Amino acid sequence: MPKVLISDKMDPKAAQIFRARGVEVDEITGKTPEELKAIIGQYDGLAIRSATKVTQEILDAATNLKVVGRAGIGVDNVDIPAASAKGVVVMNTPFGNSITTAEHAIALMFALARQLPEADASTQAGKWEKNRFMGVELTNKTLGLVGAGNIGSIVADRARGLKMKVVAYDPFLTPERAIELGIEKADLDTLLSRADFITLHTPLTDQTRNILSAENLAKTKKGVRIINCARGGLIDEAALKAGLDSGHIAGAALDVFVTEPAKENGLFGTPNFVSTPHLGASTTEAQVNVAIQVAEQMADYLVNGGVTNALNMPSLSAEEAPKLKPYMALAETLGSLIGQLAHGPLSTISIEVEGAAADLNMKPITGAVLAGLMRVYSDTVNMVNAPFLARERGLDVREVRHDREGDYHTLVRVTVKTEAGERSVAGTLFGNAAPRLIELFGIKVEADLEGHMLYVVNEDAPGFIGRIGTTLGEAGVNIGTFHLGRRSAGGEAVLLLSVDEPVSPELVAKVRVLPGVKTAMALSF
Numbered sequence: 001m002p003k004v005l006i007s008d009k010m011d012p013k014a015a016q017i018f019r020a021r022g023v024e025v026d027e028i029t030g031k032t033p034e035e036l037k038a039i040i041g042q043y044d045g046l047a048i049r050s051a052t053k054v055t056q057e058i059l060d061a062a063t064n065l066k067v068v069g070r071a072g073i074g075v076d077n078v079d080i081p082a083a084s085a086k087g088v089v090v091m092n093t094p095f096g097n098s099i100t101t102a103e104h105a106i107a108l109m110f111a112l113a114r115q116l117p118e119a120d121a122s123t124q125a126g127k128w129e130k131n132r133f134m135g136v137e138l139t140n141k142t143l144g145l146v147g148a149g150n151i152g153s154i155v156a157d158r159a160r161g162l163k164m165k166v167v168a169y170d171p172f173l174t175p176e177r178a179i180e181l182g183i184e185k186a187d188l189d190t191l192l193s194r195a196d197f198i199t200l201h202t203p204l205t206d207q208t209r210n211i212l213s214a215e216n217l218a219k220t221k222k223g224v225r226i227i228n229c230a231r232g233g234l235i236d237e238a239a240l241k242a243g244l245d246s247g248h249i250a251g252a253a254l255d256v257f258v259t260e261p262a263k264e265n266g267l268f269g270t271p272n273f274v275s276t277p278h279l280g281a282s283t284t285e286a287q288v289n290v291a292i293q294v295a296e297q298m299a300d301y302l303v304n305g306g307v308t309n310a311l312n313m314p315s316l317s318a319e320e321a322p323k324l325k326p327y328m329a330l331a332e333t334l335g336s337l338i339g340q341l342a343h344g345p346l347s348t349i350s351i352e353v354e355g356a357a358a359d360l361n362m363k364p365i366t367g368a369v370l371a372g373l374m375r376v377y378s379d380t381v382n383m384v385n386a387p388f389l390a391r392e393r394g395l396d397v398r399e400v401r402h403d404r405e406g407d408y409h410t411l412v413r414v415t416v417k418t419e420a421g422e423r424s425v426a427g428t429l430f431g432n433a434a435p436r437l438i439e440l441f442g443i444k445v446e447a448d449l450e451g452h453m454l455y456v457v458n459e460d461a462p463g464f465i466g467r468i469g470t471t472l473g474e475a476g477v478n479i480g481t482f483h484l485g486r487r488s489a490g491g492e493a494v495l496l497l498s499v500d501e502p503v504s505p506e507l508v509a510k511v512r513v514l515p516g517v518k519t520a521m522a523l524s525f
Contacts, residue, residue: 002044004047038061040065051077104229105229145168146201201230217248253276256280454511455521
């Protein structure tokens with residue numbers, strides 16, 4: 001009989017479900033890391049919320065552990081790479097608290113609009129300052145939605161019910177999906193200039209970190225009110241305070257902070273600032289939902305081998321897995337590459353296979369492409385939920401099989417359609433195992449995609465390779481591999497360099513100003 005440890009406080013229904021499914025369960029909460037290490041070796045599954053930290057040390061002691069289930073969305077407290085290396089599946093429950101979080105955002109919007117916290121404190125202090133608190137109506141105001149995924153779309157629905165106009169910025173939101181939601185799709189600058197209220201519903205990634213930077217906050221409409229119930233780090237907190245102090249920003253409400261628990265913060269005490277202690281998921285219903293979901297998912301995996309909402313494992317049968325594994329690695333790498341390089345909103349994603357790949361189950365390959373592509377924008381996407389997230393955003397995902405025989409034994413091609421046109425990358429398997437890039441935006445180039453890389457598009461001219469090598473050498477960056485391709489002699493060329501450490505923004509800036517360089521950017525795989 002599988003055995004599970006519930007190490008954080010969780011609704012009792014979780015334990016009931018485990019037992020009903022034939023899984024033995026212990027509820028032991030509040031353990032220190034050392035105490036957890038001493039007992040974790042006897043368990044097949046670990047069910048957690050946010051308190052338990054599943055570190056490398058815990059995983060090393062977890063000699064029988066097969067699955068970690070997080071009752072909630074965020075998995076910042078789980079070392080996923082270490083879990084993957086140990087063969088431990090990590091699951092979360094990404095949709096159990098969506099309504100709760102969306103409602104909290106709406107509640108904070110009302111609190112800002114009518115200055116409810118200040119009015120409450122004043123009234124209970126016996127002041128009765130009726131003329132001091134002049135609020136604003138939400139009706140006919142414009143709500144700027146940064147992120148129109150599951151939670152964002154619920155917020156949009158509630159806001160429309162309040163007779164608000166909703167403008168959304170989301171790279172994966174198609175015009176068709178926007179029409180379905182009854183909202184207007186816009187670029188970020190347009191949203192910032194028009195919104196009376198801005199609410200954030202996007203994960204924290206390299207692309208979204210400080211998406212409301214000092215520069216972007218300066219682009220907002222004077223008198224804007226800002227709400228964040230998503231992730232700390234999406235807003236430059238110092239710039240937000242400066243905007244509140246100057247009066248450019250009329251109010252702000254944060255449920256999340258860069259540093260949590262936020263017992264000290266420069267925003268505290270600022271007029272027109274409202275804060276809550278990360279309460280987005282804190283309702284009775286949400287706690288019950290995520291507890292039930294994590295127990296059902298973990299029990300299904302431990303008893304039947306079913307995989308749902310796994311962050312590091314695709315949905316695969318035991319028979320398919322060995323054959324599909326290298327193809328999924330290739331597909332995810334190609335998706336990651338085009339996701340990092342294809343700028344602007346995407347409308348269509350086409351996955352084509354030919355040769356040996358055409359005889360395989362395409363769903364895991366498609367899921368791997370989408371996971372690699374969308375991981376640029378989301379820290380919780382995986383091969384299981386990537387297709388759902390794509391459908392949710394109205395993306396047109398196309399799968400194409402070719403019976404023809406090409407130059408390669410097997411080939412996978414990923415093409416995306418953006419406002420700038422189509423962008424395509426293709427790859428094959430070297431030795432039927434190792435992913436290899438063979439074509440990039442129509443240019444033939446063979447490259448291994450791994451680790452830290454520098455991507456450069458330049459004019460094919462004598463001396464360029466020397467200049468790029470000198471620039472990296474002066475920066476103390478060691479080159480691992482060097483891959484070149486060009487459309488024609490003297491025409492456009494592409495360069496992919498693997499290096500031993502992350503490429504800094506400062507180095508990318510130096511490369512961009514080299515003679516002949518059209519574009520340059522850092523890549524990571």
